[in-house]
Every structure is written in C-alpha cells, then in structure tokens.
Amino acid sequence: MKNLRLHKFAAVTAIAFASTASIATAQIKVVATTPDLAAIAREIGGSKVAVTALAKPTEDPHFVDAKPSHIVTLNRADVLIDGGAELELGWLPPLLESSRNSKIGSGAAGRVVASTGIRMVDVPTSFDRSKGDIHSLGNPHFLADPINAKIVAKNIADHFSKVDSKNAAAYAANLARFNNSIDTNMVRWSRTLAPFKDAKVVTYHKDFVYFARRFGLNIIGELEPKPGIAPSPAHLASVIGAMKSQGGKVLLVQPYQNRRTAETVARQTGAKVLDMPQQPGARSGTTTYVGMIDNLVNTLAAGLR
Amino acid sequence: MQCAQIPNGLRIEFKPENQNTMRGFLLLCAIALAMPIKATAQTPQKKDTVVKSDSAAVADSIALVRQLEKELGAGSDTTNAAPATTPRVTGGYMNIGFVSLLDAGWSSAEDVAALQPGDHDPRVRGFTLPNTELTFDGAVDPYFKGFANIVYKIGPDGETGVELEEAYLLTSSLPYNLQLKAGQFVTEFGRQNPQHPHAWAFVDQPLILNRMFGPDGLRGQGLRLSWLFPTSFYTEAMLTVANSTGETMSSFRSEESSEIHGGRLDDRAVERFSDLMISPRLSTSFDLSATQTLLLGASAAFGPNNSGPSARTEIYGVDAYWKWKPAAAQVGFPFLSMQAEALTRRYEAAERVAVLSVDQVLPAENLRDWGSYAQLLWGIKPRIVAGLRGDWTRGNAGAFDSAIRQNRFRLSPNFSWYPTEFSKFRVQYNYDDRRGFDTAHSLWFQFEFLLGAHAAHKF
Numbered sequence: 001m002k003n004l005r006l007h008k009f010a011a012v013t014a015i016a017f018a019s020t021a022s023i024a025t026a027q028i029k030v031v032a033t034t035p036d037l038a039a040i041a042r043e044i045g046g047s048k049v050a051v052t053a054l055a056k057p058t059e060d061p062h063f064v065d066a067k068p069s070h071i072v073t074l075n076r077a078d079v080l081i082d083g084g085a086e087l088e089l090g091w092l093p094p095l096l097e098s099s100r101n102s103k104i105g106s107g108a109a110g111r112v113v114a115s116t117g118i119r120m121v122d123v124p125t126s127f128d129r130s131k132g133d134i135h136s137l138g139n140p141h142f143l144a145d146p147i148n149a150k151i152v153a154k155n156i157a158d159h160f161s162k163v164d165s166k167n168a169a170a171y172a173a174n175l176a177r178f179n180n181s182i183d184t185n186m187v188r189w190s191r192t193l194a195p196f197k198d199a200k201v202v203t204y205h206k207d208f209v210y211f212a213r214r215f216g217l218n219i220i221g222e223l224e225p226k227p228g229i230a231p232s233p234a235h236l237a238s239v240i241g242a243m244k245s246q247g248g249k250v251l252l253v254q255p256y257q258n259r260r261t262a263e264t265v266a267r268q269t270g271a272k273v274l275d276m277p278q279q280p281g282a283r284s285g286t287t288t289y290v291g292m293i294d295n296l297v298n299t300l301a302a303g304l305r
Numbered sequence: 306m307q308c309a310q311i312p313n314g315l316r317i318e319f320k321p322e323n324q325n326t327m328r329g330f331l332l333l334c335a336i337a338l339a340m341p342i343k344a345t346a347q348t349p350q351k352k353d354t355v356v357k358s359d360s361a362a363v364a365d366s367i368a369l370v371r372q373l374e375k376e377l378g379a380g381s382d383t384t385n386a387a388p389a390t391t392p393r394v395t396g397g398y399m400n401i402g403f404v405s406l407l408d409a410g411w412s413s414a415e416d417v418a419a420l421q422p423g424d425h426d427p428r429v430r431g432f433t434l435p436n437t438e439l440t441f442d443g444a445v446d447p448y449f450k451g452f453a454n455i456v457y458k459i460g461p462d463g464e465t466g467v468e469l470e471e472a473y474l475l476t477s478s479l480p481y482n483l484q485l486k487a488g489q490f491v492t493e494f495g496r497q498n499p500q501h502p503h504a505w506a507f508v509d510q511p512l513i514l515n516r517m518f519g520p521d522g523l524r525g526q527g528l529r530l531s532w533l534f535p536t537s538f539y540t541e542a543m544l545t546v547a548n549s550t551g552e553t554m555s556s557f558r559s560e561e562s563s564e565i566h567g568g569r570l571d572d573r574a575v576e577r578f579s580d581l582m583i584s585p586r587l588s589t590s591f592d593l594s595a596t597q598t599l600l601l602g603a604s605a606a607f608g609p610n611n612s613g614p615s616a617r618t619e620i621y622g623v624d625a626y627w628k629w630k631p632a633a634a635q636v637g638f639p640f641l642s643m644q645a646e647a648l649t650r651r652y653e654a655a656e657r658v659a660v661l662s663v664d665q666v667l668p669a670e671n672l673r674d675w676g677s678y679a680q681l682l683w684g685i686k687p688r689i690v691a692g693l694r695g696d697w698t699r700g701n702a703g704a705f706d707s708a709i710r711q712n713r714f715r716l717s718p719n720f721s722w723y724p725t726e727f728s729k730f731r732v733q734y735n736y737d738d739r740r741g742f743d744t745a746h747s748l749w750f751q752f753e754f755l756l757g758a759h760a761a762h763k764f
Contacts, residue, residue, distance in 0.1 A: 056595065056632050058632045058633035059632060059633065059634065060634060060635065060636060060637065062636070063634065063636050063637035065598070065628065065630060065637075065764055066761065066762065066763055066764045067590070067592065067598050067764050068539035068541075068588075068590035068598070068600060068764055069538065069539055069590060069591075069592050069598070071533070071539055072533075072536075072537070072538065072539045075482065075533055089761065090726070090759070090761045090762075091761055091762075092761070093760075093761050094760075094761050094762070094763045097450065097475065097477075098484075098533075098541075098763075100476075100477070100478070100479065100482055100483070100484050100533060102477065102478035105447075105477065105478070106444070129725075129727060133725065133726075228636075228725065229725065230687060230688065255633040256633050256634060256635050256636075257635060258635055258687070
C-alpha cells in the first residue's frame with residue numbers, strides 16, 4: 001500500500017514535470033521592459049511565446065525597482081524587448097549585468113531594441129541637465145503613436161523569426177494581422193478625433209508628443225516646467241494663464257503622475273483632467289495595444305466634446 | 306627608450322642620468338607630434354577648390370537623403386525629428402560619472418573624528434568633503450565589463466587623499482549562470498558594505514560596519530565567483546577570495562590592527578591559501594506581493610589576523626531588506642523600506658607584546674564583538690524621505706582597552722530632499738552614547754551633486 005502510494009506520487013510528479021517541461025520547450029520566453037511592448041509581443045508571438053513585462057501597467061516606467069525577481073526573469077529569457085531610448089536607463093542596466101544571459105545581450109538575436117527605425121522627436125542637440133531629464137536619444141514615449149507600433153511589431157517579428165525560425169511563418173502572419181488591425185483601427189481613431197483637430201491640450205509630462213503629432217492635437221504646455229522636474233507654482237501659474245488665454249480644455253495625466261496638481265490647475269481653468277494611461281492593463285478592458293489606444297482616443301474625444 | 310613618432314628613421318636614445326638629453330628628447334618628441342597637426346591645419350587653405358567640390362558633393366548627398374526620405378515616407382512632419390540612429394555623443398565607449406558630497410555641521414563632542422569614525426563621515430566641526438568619486442564603466446568587449454571608482458577626499462587636516470576604491474572586470478557570458486569579478490572591489494558582505502556613500506540613506510557609516518570592517522569598509526584585491534541558482538525565486542551564492550592585507554582589511558592583517566588588539570604586528574608573507582581572506586555569501590529574495598519585496602542574506606568572512614603567526618578572525622552577518630512601493634508610485638514615491646544587519650566577530654588575539662610598552666605581554670584571548678543597526682525609510686511624497694536609524698555595538702573586555710571597541714549606541718533621525726536624481730540635500734541629527742564619554746549631540750547637513758552618467762541603483 002505504502003509502495004503503491006509512493007508510485008502514484010512519483011507518477012504524478014513525473015507527469016507534472018513532463019508537462020511543464022513540454023510547455024517550456026514549446027514556448028519561447030519573452031521579457032518586455034514595459035507592458036506596451038509586452039502587449040505587442042503577445043500579438044506577434046501568439047501561442048508560441050510566453051510574455052512577461054517587468055514594469056507594472058500603472059508604474060512610472062522611468063522609476064522601476066531593480067528587484068531581484070527581475071534578475072531571475074531575465075536570466076531565463078530567450079528574448080528581451082526594451083524601448084531602446086533610455087526610458088529604462090535607471091533600472092535595466094544593473095538587472096542585465098546580474099542576469100548573466102548572453103542570449104539577450106546587446107546585439108544578440110534575442111535582444112529587440114524597439115525604437116530601431118523609429119523617427120524620434122525631441123532629440124537634444126546639446127546635453128545639458130539644466131534643461132531637465134532629457135533623454136539623449138530623444139523622447140522615449142513613441143508608442144503612443146499607433147504607426148510607430150507597426151515598426152515595433154516588425155522589429156519584434158524579425159527577432160522572433162531569428163530566435164525561433166521554425167515558426168517564422170506564424171510570426172509573419174501575426175505581424176500582417178496586427179498591421180492590418182492598426183490600419184483598420186487607425187481610420188476609426190482618426191475619424192473619432194477628426195472633429196477635434198488642433199484642440200488645445202495640456203499634458204503633465206512630455207509624453208503625448210507622438211500621439212499629438214499623429215492625431216493633430218496642439219499641446220500648449222506641460223505641468224512639468226522641464227522633463228522630470230516637479231511643477232513649481234510659478235510655472236503652473238504660467239500654464240494656467242496660457243490655458244485661459246488660448247482656451248485649453250483638457251489636461252492629460254497618467255496613473256503615476258500627480259493628479260492633485262492637475263486637478264488644481266483644472267479648477268482654476270475650468271478644464272477637465274483626463275486619465276490617459278499609455279500602458280495596456282492600467283485600466284480594465286485595455287489589455288491589448290489596440291484596447292489601450294481605444295481608451296486614449298475615446299477618453300480624449302469624450303473630454304473634448 | 307625610443308620615440309617612435311620621429312620620422313625619417315631618426316632615433317635618439319637617452320640615458321636617464323643625463324637630464325639635458327632627456328629634455329631635448331622630449332622637445333623633439335613634442336615637435337614631431339605637433340608637425341602632423343600643423344600640416345592638417347594648413348591643408349584646407351591650400352586645397353580651396355577641393356573643398357568647393359566637396360561641398361557640392363555634400364549638397365548632392367543631402368538632396369539624395371531628402372529624396373529617399375520622401376520615397377520611404379517615414380513620418381509626415383520632420384520638424385525636430387531625427388532618425389533613431391543618431392550617435393550618442395555622451396559616453397562613447399565608456400560612461401563617466403562624477404559624484405561629490407559635502408558635509409557641514411556641528412557636534413557637542415570636540416573630537417569629531419573619534420565620534421564619527423567612518424572615512425566618509427563628517428570628520429570635523431564645520432565642513433568636510435568626505436567623498437568625491439570619479440566613476441567609469443562600460444563593456445570591455447563581448448566577454449567583459451569594466452568598472453572603476455576613484456575617490457578623492459579632503460581629510461580633517463585639509464589634505465586631499467586619493468584612493469583607487471574599485472577597479473574590476475566582470476564577466477558577462479560565463480556558462481552555468483556563473484559570473485566572475487576580478488580586481489579591486491568592495492566585498493559583497495551584507496547589504497551596505499558594497500554600497501558607495503552616494504547610495505547611503507544616512508550621512509555616516511553604520512557603527513557595527515565600522516567596528517568590523519574599519520573606516521573604509523571591507524574591500525581588497527581578489528576574485529569573486531557568483532552562481533545564480535536555477536530556482537524560480539532569486540537565490541545567489543558568492544565566494545570572494547582576496548588578499549588579507551591593507552587598511553581595508555581591518556579585521557585581518559591591516560597595519561592598523563593594533564587598535565583592536567593593542568599588540569605589535571606579526572608581519573609575515575602569505576604562506577598558504579588560508580592566509581587569504583575568504584568570504585562566502587548567500588542571498589535570496591521573494592516578492593511578498595505585487596508591491597512588497599523581501600531580500601535576505603547571510604555572509605561570513607574568514608582570514609588570518611596579525612596578532613600572532615596563526616591567529617585567525619571569523620565574522621558572520623545576516624541582513625534583511627524589505628520594501629513596499631504602491632503600484633502607481635510617482636517618481637518612485639511613496640515607499641516604505643526597512644533595512645537591518647547584525648554581525649558578530651571572533652578575533653583570536655595571540656599572546657603579543659603591547660605596543661604601548663615592550664615589557665607588557667598581552668595574553669592570548671578571544672575578542673568578541675557583536676552589534677546591529679536597523680533603519681526605516683519613509684518616502685513621504687515625491688523626492689522627500691524621512692529616515693530613522695538605530696545603531697548598537699557591544700564587545701567583551703580585552704586585555705587592551707581599545708578605543709574602537711567601545712560599547713556604543715546611536716539614534717539618527719534624518720530628512721532627505723532630492724530635487725532630482727542628480728542632487729540631494731540631507732539633514733541628520735545623531736544622539737550618541739559611548740561608554741566612558743558624555744552623550745553627544747550632532748547635527749549634520751549633507752549636499753550632493755552628480756555629473757555625467759548616473760550608475761543605476763541596484764535593489
């Protein structure tokens with residue numbers, strides 16, 4: 001009896017191990033620094049990949065803790081997707097150093113630099129921190145423009161095909177489907193925002209530059225006097241003045257920005273504070289990239305109406 | 306010695322004892338080096354026509370780029386836009402950083418250097434520049450990363466001291482989850498010892514670390530092998546082997562060890578492997594929830610000391626770090642963190658001749674020391690941190706009454722304000738209770754600035 005139990009236990013364990021092992025070999029392990037990159041990776045990889053995002057959807061992607069659990073995640077990764085524009089400069093380098101995984105090292109097939117091929121804006125001509133926390137490669141919030149998502153998706157598909165060539169056809173098909181979905185939705189998004197062309201908006205940080213360019217919005221100011229610098233009363237007064245004189249009606253904030261500051265400005269100007277998280281999953285029902293942009297477009301349209 | 310830059314096969318040899326020849330040689334070298342620069346500087350004037358045709362070619366290529374841009378249709382508006390391939394001007398092949406700390410304040414104790422024994426602590430009433438670091442790091446090649454840390458500090462006497470604090474290689478692609486570090490580096494014992502003063506949450510070094518590792522912490526020349534366990538949660542084992550000599554090997558064969566045991570130093574060469582300092586460490590971490598992380602560690606250090614030919618020291622330590630940060634933190638705030646370390650040391654002091662008197666022989670004895678510190682940090686709102694630390698050290702009585710083995714207690718509340726990640730203001734009050742002294746009250750201010758590359762902080 002005792003022996004039988006032992007056998008049963010052994011058999012169950014063996015099956016459990018075998019099944020985890022088969023899942024492990026079937027799927028490539030993908031780690032993305034931020035949830036937006038992870039969402040696109042899931043579209044391209046489908047069932048062939050298991051994707052983990054390091055930053056939480058509501059977390060400030062500039063200030064993620066370099067937790068030891070991230071070292072383990074990176075150590076086991078087959079592919080790492082990072083933004084490539086120094087957004088993760090404050091936490092990714094020490095994690096990579098400890099992860100000792102050459103598969104995701106700089107230049108490796110398993111390393112996707114998402115920004116490759118993207119036309120960056122706000123690229124500084126001089127490096128001077130008196131201008132605030134400026135990223136030397138340009139504004140890293142490029143995924144707020146859906147057209148850029150297509151470039152990122154292509155970068156991801158290329159690397160997935162290199163790492164896992166036998167499924168290259170599946171990745172190519174998923175890429176085509178993703179691009180198609182962006183193109184179709186782009187028509188809808190543009191139509192939704194068309195009545196608000198040149199609408200004057202204010203953002204907390206310089207994180208809607210790409211979005212505004214794509215959808216023809218006019219950003220008349222940021223609550224931060226300089227990127228990464230906390231709003232000062234004097235600067236807020238000037239923003240309030242600009243909003244009153246130019247007629248700015250909405251303030252766009254992300255979950256990790258100071259909503260109270262935005263509300264103070266809103267009270268003074270009669271403007272509305274709009275929650276516009278750029279990370280899928282920050283709001284329920286926005287787990288996909290398209291869902292996230294849907295939420296941005298609809299929230300903005302409702303706010304400007 | 307020859308000057309390779311001198312053209313036409315002209316060679317000048319010099320003898321070090323002949324100063325004039327050497328000066329002449331250096332002058333010739335300088336001229337030889339300057340000549341090509343002068344030559345290139347003249348070229349544009351001579352070749353005006355070439356320049357003109359060059360600029361025409363440049364204009365052509367710009368036109369071609371414009372045309373290609375149009376055809377590729379990347380982006381409708383090109384104002385302020387540049388391709389992602391813009392080369393990075395800063396850094397190049399190496400990140401260079403500069404961090405400078407300034408302490409200012411007053412203490413009720415006159416002998417501040419004895420009250421604040423750490424090398425990067427405020428050392429006098431008034432002003433101290435305890436730590437100015439030049440940091441370098443980068444990929445050496447596909448196999449190694451390189452790091453260096455050069456520290457300048459101005460001591461209580463106003464003299465500038467320079468220290469090669471760290472210079473080491475780190476492998477980036479060893480198999481089996483292994484990683485090797487080689488060179489001069491801080492020993493990964495506990496949590497705070499490997500941190501640089503810039504990353505400290507308080508103005509000064511915890512007292513127990515000072516007592517075990519000396520004013521500058523435990524650090525030396527050696528090798529460190531680390532293995533990341535293949536477990537689902539983070540577990541890392543490390544083994545450091547380093548020379549046991551030098552002032553940063555305070556508990557081992559330091560030239561300042563007399564301050565611990567009071568005896569003359571037994572100087573001898575390294576005779577066997579166990580004459581080196583050996584330090585194992587095991588650390589593990591768990592995410593208790595999506596917003597809480599716990600990191601635990603146990604470390605030890607073994608090696609010879611110089612109280613006698615076969616005397617040895619053993620140090621053991623445990624450390625814990627816990628942090629809570631909400632899922633929607635703003636620039637990393639608010640947060641709550643707790644850090645604590647406890648250490649114990651057995652210092653085998655051999656029978657030894659006292660430093661103070663040749664006639665006095667101190668008996669063989671075991672000097673035991675133990676203590677701990679715990680610190681709580683509360684990131685109240687963006688860029689504002691309140692801290693509270695308690696320090697406590699004890700030891701048994703030895704035949705020699707050591708000033709650095711006094712029983713001590715310290716309580717330090719502080720406030721830090723970070724205008725950005727690149728600057729910091731801190732104010733700290735210290736309540737000190739030392740055996741044999743009056744209680745001391747100190748108030749310290751600290752200012753910090755950072756230039757260049759900011760090495761990201763580990764967890």
